[in-house]
Structure formats: C-alpha cells, structure tokens
Amino acid sequence: MSTESTKRSVVVGIFVLLGIIILIAGIFVLGGQQKRFTSTIRLIALFKDVGGLKNGNNVWFSGVKIGTVKRISFVSNSQVEVDMNIEESSKQFIRKDASASISSDGLIGNKIVVIAGGTTRQPEVEDGDRLKTTEALSSDQIMATLQENNNNLLKVTNDFKELVGNLRRGKGTVGAVLTDSIVADNFKRAMVNLEKASDNTVRVTGSVAQFAAKLNTKGTLANELVTDTTVFRRLSRAATRFESTVTAADQSVATLRQTSINLNRASDKLNNTNSPLGILLTDKETATNLQVTLRNLSKGTELLNEDLKAAQSNFLLRGFFKKKAKAEAKQKADSTAAASPKP
Template sequence: MKRTNTQKVKLGLFVIFGTIIFVVAVYLIGQRQNMFDKTYTISSYFQNVNGLQRGNNVRYSGINIGTVRDINMLNDSTIRVDMNIQEGIIAHIKKNAIATIGSDGLVGNMIVNIVPGRGESELINDGDIIESFSKIGADDILSTLSVGSENAAILTADLLDVTSAMLNGKGTVGLLLNDTVMAQDLKSSVKNLKTASYHASQTIDELKDIIASLKTNDDSVLGMIMNDTISGERLKNVVVNLENSSLEIEKVIAQTNELIAETKESQGAYNYLVKDTSLVNGLKSTLKNIDEGTAKFNENMEALKHNFLFRGYFKKLEREQKKEAKQLAN
C-alpha cells in the first residue's frame, strides 16, 4: 500500500516536532545539570548525607549555584560529596565556607547548602575541599522522641506506683497524708515556729533601738565610750598605764623573789635569826625571865603600898589622880 503525500507530510512534521522537543529537553536538562557551562569542582566530607543523591541542587546563600556531581563512601564514617559549581559563582566563595545538607522545603529533595564563613579568607579554587557541618536529621529526631516517649511511659508508671502507695498510707509522705494526729502536730509546730520568729523579730527590733540609742546618747557610760573620742583616748591611756603597772609589779615581784632567795642562801643576820635554834632558845629564856621579874616587881610595889612608911605617899598620889580625873570629866 503506497503512502500518499499527505501522510508523508504528517510523518515529516511529527519527526520535526519530536526532534525539536528532544533538543529542547536535552538543553533544559543539560542547562540544569550545567552540562554546557564551564564549572569548577569542590568537595566536602560528611558522616551522613541523609538521602542526598547525584544531580541534587547546591545552593549558596539561598541561590542555586550547581549540582551534586558524585557521592563516594570512603569508609564506614566518611562520605565524600563532589559538587559542580558555576564559574561565575566561584569568585564569591571563600575557603572558610561551610557545607551542610538540608531539605528543599519540608518534604522536598535533599540539597547541599554552602554557608559563607566568618572573617577574611582566600577564594576557593578548583578541586578544593571545604569544611562540613552535619545537622540533626529527621531520623535522629524521631529516634530521640521515641526514647523520650519510652522514658516518659516508665516515669508515668513509677509515678502511679508512688501515688498509689501514698494513698494507701505507705512511706513517710503517705503517713503525713493519712495521719491526722501528725498533721495536728505539724500545725502546732508551724504555729510555734511562727511565734518564735515573731518574738525573734521583736528582739531584733529592740536590739536595733538599743544600738541606735547608744550611738546617739552620750549621757550613758557606754554611749560616751562609743561616741566621745576624748574619753576613748583616756580609756586607752588607762589601759596602757595598767599594762605598764602590771609589768612593773611583775618586775618588783621578780626582784623580791630574788631577794628572798638570796636571803635564804646568805649567811647574814636574818639567816642567823631564822636558822640558829640556840639563839631562839636564849630569847625564849630571856623573855621568861623578864616576865618573872615583872611579876615580882609588881608584888614588891604592892607590898610597898601597904608598908607604913610609903602608905601616905601612895594615898596622896591616888587622891591627886582622882582629882585630875574629875577635872578632865568636867
């Protein structure tokens, strides 16, 4: 069956439109993947790429500047991500920039965000490696929430056990909640504490008033001592004089002790009087003789008074003594 010209024209138009669509698609895809532009390659190391894939976008300060070229796992904890960066953007990226992995929106594809570094630094070159920062992923957050929910469930069960034990009167807190006698004792104790604190406050106020009166009242001895500088100086002088006197007394006592010691050890009159027993006995006998002589003298005088030769003399002497006594009395 031969094709007509109309069919041939339609086939030709279809091939032309299909070719145009294919070229446009290839251009758009190549444009997105930077296949037709000159690019620079930079790399960064991550511990977890969180689902990042080849061809995902690379952004710098929120602007798309390239795509992920390759993802290679170097070991169990290090993943290398190579990125194609547009030539015009390289002049704005410095070596202290930091690469992070995030999501494009809440549920979008994973992307690489390059954050400018702080301070001055050199511009990045082709093949350089920049620092990376791993953010907490959604899986880590969910894992943490799971552990937290489990701990919360365990804590709730423990709280229920504690609450039931308290309601049943077990333990110290349960006893306080259920024992009315102890509750009354606690109320009494609190009341006594309040009373004691009130009296303590009153006492403190009175002490403050006393101290204030001492500071302002110069009539009392303590107030004069506290406020009168002249009296304070005099008191200081008295204390100094007392200290000096005590020192002098100590010196005198020391000298007296030395003198007594020297007297005890010397061979002078004192030592002779104290230690010589014969002298003591002689003094005793002398005193005894004096006493006996005095007694005999008194007896002789009494005898003379009764002698007829001296009787008149003694009577005359007695009358004169009585006369003088009367004159003194008048």
C-alpha cells in the same frame, strides 16, 4: 489529496509540534535544575558517610540552591569524594574556610549537601577547591536518640506514677502530711510557731535598729563611747588604773597572807616547849627561876651602888674622884663657852 487526509495531517503536525515544544521546555527545565546552561565551578568534599546522597541532588548555601552533585566516588575504604557543580555567581559568598555537611530536604526528603560558615577574612573559593566537612546526624542516629529519650520518659513516668501511689498510700513524710490528720495538725502548729518566731525576729530587728539609731545619735553616751576617741582614751586609762589597783590589792593580799603565815609560824615557835622562848612562856618553873634571878640581880645592883658610895668616901680614893669631878666640870664649862654666840 482529500480533505479528510489533510485534516489528519494537520492534527498530527499539531501534536508533533506540541511534543517538540514540550520536549524543548523539558530540556530547558531539567537543564536549569542541573545548572547545565549556567557557568559553574567544581568544589570537592570528602565524607565518611554520605547517607544515601545521589548524583543530581541539590547543593544549598544559606537556604538557597546554588548547585548540584555531579559525581560520587570512593577515595578509600572509609572516605567518599563528592564533586559539586556550583554557580560561578555564588562563589563570591563562599569562603575557603567554609564547611560542607550532609542533610535532608525536609524530614523525609532527598539528601542534600549544605555549605555553611566561612569568614570574610578568607578569600573566596576557586575552581577545584576542597572544602572541609562536618559529620551530621543521620536519620538512624536521630531515631536512636528519640528511642532513648522515649525510654527515659517512660522511666520518669513510671517513677512519677509510683511516687504518686506512695503519696496516696501515706508513705513518706509528704504522704503522711497529706493523709495523716495528726501529722497535718503538727505541721500546722509548726507553721504557727514559725510565724511567731518570724514576728519575734521582726521585733528583735526593730530593737536592733532602734539601738543602732541611738548609737548614731550625737551627744549620747553610747555614741561618744563608739565615736569619741577622748572618752575611749579616758576609759582606757581608767581601766589601766583599775587594773593597777587590782594588782596592788593582790600584792597586799599576798603580803597579808605571808604575814599571817609568819605569825602562825611564830605562834607555833612560841607554843613549842623545846625552844628557849617557848620554855620561858610556857614553863612555870623556869619563869619562877627567872623572877628569882632578876630579884637577886636587883639586890646585887643596890649593894654595888652602896659599895661605890663607900669607896668615894674612902681617903685613899677621894683624890681620884675629886680630880675626875674637876675634869668633868671644866669640860662642861668649855662646851658651854663654845656653844654661846660671840659678840
């Protein structure tokens, strides 16, 4: 064999060896990525939509790659079953109440399965367990939401543009304040008046504070009126007495009013010519007749006295009058003797 053939064989052998080494390295790398050389367990999740998930995609837990998607198959018309190979060393951190969802590796990266949640009160997962799932937003839904937000932002921008235009044209109260000098002056005067009102409020507040301080000063009449129950009771009694006095005065006024009414009625009766008393007071003829009658009675009384004196002098009645006089004298003597004190 020539030297040239030997060199060629050595070069080919080197390239073949390098190819074998690269092949073995690739197998180990791919096997490591697919978890072919580590102990795994099988977990199952049912999704309504996997959103383009493929066999071999990664499974993440708390931001760490722990397995790959082994198989994707249809269970029914609306459910897709995803089988996952999970490192056995990671199962101690995954609980039976954990949930799985579909996400993306970055904004536009490959689809991945994300396992999250789980509480320490639940036991760890076992081979063949089925995890509950949560539906994540797809890229189409995200884009639709962004489009709707863009439309809303455009509407808000247009409304703001229209508002600024109205303000520049002087429309509305704010626009009038910004563009009309008269309205601006009125607004300034209103602010000045408001400031004065604020100052007056401050002064009134100070006066109220001073009044409150006087009320809290012991020994003053205001403080005693507010705090001393004795003064309050005295004032209450005085008010009660004053009320009683007013009531009595009202009664007196009512009595005087009734008396006045009675007097008016009596005066009306005296002035009434149809009543006897009114006739006596108002009719002159009746008054004259009454005077004549009284004079005649006086004369009749004098004549009767004279007749009685003449009767006492008559010898027929003289004995009767003497007996009567003796009886009266004896009765008077007895009364005097009874009234005098005994020795």
